[in-house]
Amino acid sequence: MAKNKRKLLQGNGxxxxxxxxxxxxxxxxxxxxxxxxxxxNCARFLPQVGGRFIQxxxxxxxxAAIIGASVTGMKSMTATSGPGxxxxxxxxxxxxxxxxxxxxxxxxxxxxSTGLPTKVSQSDTMQARWGTHGDYNAIxxxxxxxxxxxxxxxxxxxxxxxxxTPVTILLDEVIAHMRAIVPIPExxxxxxxxxxxxxxxxxxxxxxxxxxxxxxxxxxxxxGYRYHITGLTHNTLGFSTNEPEEIVVKLDKLKNKIDKFQxxxxxxxxxxxxxxxxxxxxxxSVSRAALQAVSxxxxxGVKVGxxxxxxxxxxxxxxxxxxxxxxxxxxxxxxxxxxxxxEVRRALPExxxxxxxxxxxxxxxxxTQLLEKLEEVL
Amino acid sequence: MTTVVKQKSDVMLxxxxxxxxxxxVWCPGCGNGIVMGAFIxxxxxxxxxxxxxxxxxxxxxxxxxxxxxxxxxxxxxxxxALPYATGVKFARPDMKVxxxxxxxxxxxxxxxxxxxxxxRNIDITAVLINNYIYGMTGGQGSPxxxxxxxxxxxxxxxxxxxxxxxxxxxxxxxxxxxxxxxYHYPQxxxxxxxxxxxxxxxxxxxxSNCHTYFGRLNRRGDASAMLKEFKENAVNITKAKxxxxxxxxxxxxxxxxxxxxxxxxxxxxxxxxxxxxQKRKK
Numbered sequence: 001m002a003k004n005k006r007k008l009l010q011g012n013g014x015x016x017x018x019x020x021x022x023x024x025x026x027x028x029x030x031x032x033x034x035x036x037x038x039x040x041n042c043a044r045f046l047p048q049v050g051g052r053f054i055q056x057x058x059x060x061x062x063x064a065a066i067i068g069a070s071v072t073g074m075k076s077m078t079a080t081s082g083p084g085x086x087x088x089x090x091x092x093x094x095x096x097x098x099x100x101x102x103x104x105x106x107x108x109x110x111x112x113s114t115g116l117p118t119k120v121s122q123s124d125t126m127q128a129r130w131g132t133h134g135d136y137n138a139i140x141x142x143x144x145x146x147x148x149x150x151x152x153x154x155x156x157x158x159x160x161x162x163x164x165t166p167v168t169i170l171l172d173e174v175i176a177h178m179r180a181i182v183p184i185p186e187x188x189x190x191x192x193x194x195x196x197x198x199x200x201x202x203x204x205x206x207x208x209x210x211x212x213x214x215x216x217x218x219x220x221x222x223x224g225y226r227y228h229i230t231g232l233t234h235n236t237l238g239f240s241t242n243e244p245e246e247i248v249v250k251l252d253k254l255k256n257k258i259d260k261f262q263x264x265x266x267x268x269x270x271x272x273x274x275x276x277x278x279x280x281x282x283x284x285s286v287s288r289a290a291l292q293a294v295s296x297x298x299x300x301g302v303k304v305g306x307x308x309x310x311x312x313x314x315x316x317x318x319x320x321x322x323x324x325x326x327x328x329x330x331x332x333x334x335x336x337x338x339x340x341x342x343e344v345r346r347a348l349p350e351x352x353x354x355x356x357x358x359x360x361x362x363x364x365x366x367x368t369q370l371l372e373k374l375e376e377v378l
Numbered sequence: 379m380t381t382v383v384k385q386k387s388d389v390m391l392x393x394x395x396x397x398x399x400x401x402x403v404w405c406p407g408c409g410n411g412i413v414m415g416a417f418i419x420x421x422x423x424x425x426x427x428x429x430x431x432x433x434x435x436x437x438x439x440x441x442x443x444x445x446x447x448x449x450x451x452x453x454x455x456x457x458x459a460l461p462y463a464t465g466v467k468f469a470r471p472d473m474k475v476x477x478x479x480x481x482x483x484x485x486x487x488x489x490x491x492x493x494x495x496x497x498r499n500i501d502i503t504a505v506l507i508n509n510y511i512y513g514m515t516g517g518q519g520s521p522x523x524x525x526x527x528x529x530x531x532x533x534x535x536x537x538x539x540x541x542x543x544x545x546x547x548x549x550x551x552x553x554x555x556x557x558x559x560x561y562h563y564p565q566x567x568x569x570x571x572x573x574x575x576x577x578x579x580x581x582x583x584x585x586s587n588c589h590t591y592f593g594r595l596n597r598r599g600d601a602s603a604m605l606k607e608f609k610e611n612a613v614n615i616t617k618a619k620x621x622x623x624x625x626x627x628x629x630x631x632x633x634x635x636x637x638x639x640x641x642x643x644x645x646x647x648x649x650x651x652x653x654x655x656q657k658r659k660k
Contacts, residue, residue, distance in 0.1 A: 068466040071465070223429075268561065
């Protein structure tokens with residue numbers, strides 16, 4: 001086996017390298033800590049591969065520009081942090097409604113409002129699900145290491161293209177600014193998914209046709225298919241509608257295309273769960289501490305395991321229930337005042353005690369803190 | 379005569395989506411239809427490949443226009459047409475990109491995007507239909523509502539000052555700026571052609587009538603009375619240059635107000651940058 005190239009990268013840099021590997025050729029963004037290095041890396045590396053970088057006047061414009069680029073068939077991305085993610089919600093909603101693939105990186109910091117620009121947080125997990133108004137289904141992924149960031153960014157692009165939807169990468173300040181050696185895969189080593197293009201001629205093309213998997217083929221602008229795209233609720237032809245039946249068809253399409261194919265999106269890392277009586281559920285940088293804590297606890301004979309959520313949305317209710325079936329207690333460790341814990345409670349039967357371990361002072365959860373919590377609950 | 383009329387309507391039908399979208403949402407007599415006619419005739423005369431053209435809009439009465447026309451049409455969010463169009467144009471610089479927008483869309487909620495699109499001098503043509511009021515939501519004051527004018531949110535007269543879209547565009551760096559009215563539609567058609575052909579950011583402001591709200595609330599009469607008022611109070615730029623500010627009070631200065639062919643265009647400059655970046659990589 002040929003030895004892979006390795007690079008010393010920051011989390012934000014790994015995100016950009018993974019994105020370019022996945023086919024990113026258009027980035028629009030606005031500087032914001034702690035995500036700025038993503039924009040800086042794109043400004044430097046994208047033109048080298050024939051891609052484009054533009055610094056927009058704000059996050060509203062950034063999100064709009066990447067959707068505009070994606071409409072032409074180009075893979076596009078933006079990156080921001082909490083305050084910018086709030087501003088982007090308007091046009092993220094447009095991408096959900098119009099089913100335009102794109103990737104949004106949110107390097108989380110403390111909030112609300114300007115909050116803690118340089119401090120870590122995981123308090124935007126619910127915003128990634130319910131951030132924009134209306135009914136829709138969301139996809140969000142969360143890496144926990146610098147190397148993960150590379151591969152999860154590829155996965156985010158693949159999911160965006162496969163499901164014709166915006167995908168959020170929930171990074172956090174710790175991983176984004178951490179540096180580590182990252183193996184750089186050869187071309188072809190990872191599967192790259194591209195959106196399905198229509199095979200029908202333009203005169204027979206139905207832009208939002210209901211297909212077997214609810215995802216409609218999407219031509220790029222300028223490829224001979226002149227069609228209409230609108231954020232108004234639309235029928236399969238793409239034109240706005242007030243007809244109750246057509247409204248239901250559209251909203252069901254947004255729901256079904258993800259709900260019915262969740263298995264393609266779900267990704268969890270399960271560690272030491274076979275005989276575990278207690279489990280840590282975590283995601284992002286906290287999962288690092290969880291792995292360490294479990295390894296230490298196991299060395300003294302405690303039956304504890306971890307479940308790391310790579311896919312945050314859609315939430316893996318059924319899988320979690322299955323994996324935790326033998327547990328008596330589940331500790332949900334997260335850097336917020338309690339967000340994903342509510343989903344874990346919804347997932348698990350009442351006889352499993354779901355306990356919080358939360359930190360929201362801008363600092364990380366350490367393995368020691370996890371072990372202390374473990375001692376407390378045993 | 380009938381042949382000419384038929385030929386003209388054939389052109390319109392060819393560019394419209396008659397089975398899909400009509401009747402339009404616009405009130406009878408709305409200036410938007412005149413602008414759409416001028417836009418279609420302009421594109422037809424320019425002979426552009428329709429498959430290589432995108433028409434982008436935001437939200438409002440005016441922004442419904444792309445849905446009726448058989449181009450690649452992108453009806454986006456309120457105020458954001460220009461950044462969406464920037465994404466399309468920057469990704470596909472070979473495509474012709476036009477934005478259809480209104481005074482509220484472009485100058486209030488989209489004001490920041492408007493000045494930055496001008497500043498970048500990206501090769502997009504913005505047709506800004508200015509009817510001095512928010513039509514779709516029912517007649518509220520806009521950034522172009524004149525001081526003292528009535529709207530549903532200025533029931534005692536507007537205490538604010540208004541924007542001059544053309545001056546704003548010139549100040550922000552646009553390189554083709556013109557104004558026409560819906561009465562002067564042959565001039566409008568020609569101006570859209572010039573703007574589309576201009577390399578760089580171009581603005582065509584179209585003074586238009588919302589007789590339903592602006593006309594009614596300000597006793598300007600019906601559509602034809604408002605068009606007559608545009609005819610009477612329009613002053614060509616050449617003549618306007620000889621007039622005093624007092625004489626120009628309440629006049630519509632029309633014509634090509636500003637052209638700059640020397641300024642570099644954004645996508646062109648970026649392509650040069652790509653060459654530099656690729657050489658450095660090697």
